[in-house]
Amino acid sequence: MNAIDNLIDKIKQMNNPTVIGIDPKYDMVPNCIKEKYDQTLEGMAKACTEFNLRLIDAVYDIIPAVKLQLAYFEKLGVAGIESFKKTCEYAKQKGMIVMSDAKRGDIGSTCAAYSAPYIGRVEINGKEEKIYDTDFITLNPYMGTDSIQPFIEDCKKYGKGAFVITKTSNKSSGELQDLKLENGKTVYEEVATLVEKWGEDLYSSISSVVGATYPEQLKKLRKLAPHTFFLIPGYGVQGGKAQDIALGFDENKIGGIVNATRSLMGAYKSEQFKEEEFEKATRAEAIRMRDELNEAIGL
Numbered sequence: 001m002n003a004i005d006n007l008i009d010k011i012k013q014m015n016n017p018t019v020i021g022i023d024p025k026y027d028m029v030p031n032c033i034k035e036k037y038d039q040t041l042e043g044m045a046k047a048c049t050e051f052n053l054r055l056i057d058a059v060y061d062i063i064p065a066v067k068l069q070l071a072y073f074e075k076l077g078v079a080g081i082e083s084f085k086k087t088c089e090y091a092k093q094k095g096m097i098v099m100s101d102a103k104r105g106d107i108g109s110t111c112a113a114y115s116a117p118y119i120g121r122v123e124i125n126g127k128e129e130k131i132y133d134t135d136f137i138t139l140n141p142y143m144g145t146d147s148i149q150p151f152i153e154d155c156k157k158y159g160k161g162a163f164v165i166t167k168t169s170n171k172s173s174g175e176l177q178d179l180k181l182e183n184g185k186t187v188y189e190e191v192a193t194l195v196e197k198w199g200e201d202l203y204s205s206i207s208s209v210v211g212a213t214y215p216e217q218l219k220k221l222r223k224l225a226p227h228t229f230f231l232i233p234g235y236g237v238q239g240g241k242a243q244d245i246a247l248g249f250d251e252n253k254i255g256g257i258v259n260a261t262r263s264l265m266g267a268y269k270s271e272q273f274k275e276e277e278f279e280k281a282t283r284a285e286a287i288r289m290r291d292e293l294n295e296a297i298g299l
Contacts, residue, residue, distance in 0.1 A: 003135050003161030004205045004229050007097050008254060010064035015299060016290045017249075019065040019099065019231070020282075021261030022055060024048035024072045024083065028265050032276045045079035048072075051278075052087045055265065056094055058279035059286045065097035067231075067259055068134075088132050098134040099231075103165065105140030105147045112150040119151065119160035136161040138209060138231070141191055148198055152206060161205035164198070166191045167221060169211025169234030188217065192225045204229045210248060212240025212258065219247040222255070230256040235289070236263035242296035249297050260289055 001009070011017050026034075026044050029051045036050070037043035056066065068091075073084035091098050104114040116122045117131035141148055141164050151162050167177055167188040177188040185193070192208060199206035204227050210218055212234035221230075230248045234240035235258050248256040267285035268278035293299075 002159050002205045003097075003155065004207060006135070007065065007161070007229075007257065010097055011254070011257060014062060014064050015294065016063060017254075017257050017293060017297065017299075018063055018286070018289055019067050019097075019257050019259045020055065020059055020063050020264050020286065021067045021069065021101070021233075021259045022052050022087065022265065023069040023261050024052060024076075024080075024087075028262075030268060030275045030278050032278075041077050042079045045076045045083045048076070048080075049083040049086055051265075052083070053090050054279055055282055056087075056091050056096065058283045059264075060091070060094035060096055062283070062290065063096070063286055065099060065135075065257065066091045067099040067101050067261075069101045069261075085132060088134055092133075097136070099136040099138070099163070100132065100134040101138045103138050103140050104151075105143055107143055107146040111147055115151045115154045119162070120154035120158060134160075136163060138163045138165065140165050141194065145194070145198070148206075152198055155205050161207060163207050163209045163231040164191070164195050166195060166208035167210045167214060167217050169213040169240065173211070173214075189221070189224060192221050192228065196225045196228050199228060207231060209233065210256075212245045212248075215241075215244035215247050218244065222248055222250065226250065228255075231259060232256050233259040235293075236260050242292045245293065246296040246298070253297050253299050258289075258293055260285075263289070 029047050033047050033050050037047045073080040088098050100118045118134050118137045121128035122131055139162050179187050195208050207229040210221055210230045210232055212232050232245055232248050245258055264282050264285055267281035268275055273281040
């Protein structure tokens with residue numbers, strides 16, 4: 001089975017088309033964890049790691065996947081990279097599908113080097129070694145097919161997947177993505193067409209990132225790219241609503257997975273919970289999100 005088949009199976013097993021995003025921002029870490037560590041890069045990374053792992057413990061049996069935002073790990077230097085590796089390994093031990101939110105985009109050997117540690121292999125003394133060995137990576141396609149091909153090759157070889165930025169949830173996305181081309185398509189529609197082409201031999205393990213904050217575009221892309229799986233960010237804090245997100249799913253009620261980050265990581269900030277109850281708060285919000293989405297999608 002390829003990566004997208006594994007993800008769909010996991011979604012069906014848990015009846016939950018959601019992914020928890022983990023952005024290890026130090027200011028999101030509860031004080032009950034922060035107070036255990038000093039405020040050096042190493043101490044901050046350790047606090048973030050504990051928070052990450054305890055969040056995973058809270059939801060691994062009800063949420064099929066976790067998306068790790070590389071920027072916030074990299075911000076903490078070497079200690080942050082160590083935290084990323086520990087978080088990846090722990091999530092996989094718990095049976096979760098792991099996505100590297102790296103948004104890589106380059107060409108040639110540089111592109112292949114970006115792919116190797118996340119979804120490929122690194123050759124050491126003639127032997128292929130796994131580094132992070134995540135299941136998916138996010139990609140920026142705006143350098144064209146050359147910037148995607150090395151990732152496609154690793155997806156084929158190692159059964160991995162990629163989510164390609166197609167239509168994003170941020171306010172200024174239209175400055176480029178909504179521009180009209182000579183063929184009458186917008187830029188994001190042309191990217192969606194390319195993603196369908198790139199994924200032909202992989203049964204849609206090459207998939208799209210499509211934001212929840214633009215429901216009309218989400219609906220249009222589901223028709224334009226019927227065989228493409230969608231990673232759908234923008235739910236919750238960014239304003240994406242369940243009924244809008246349902247437009248990204250096909251007639252079989254599959255075809256997408258919905259990301260939530262701040263609403264899950266910061267659920268403990270609700271008046272309903274005490275800070276030290278952050279695991280309970282995150283789990284409660286995860287269940288609420290699952291049930292709301294399932295009702296809207298018709299699961």
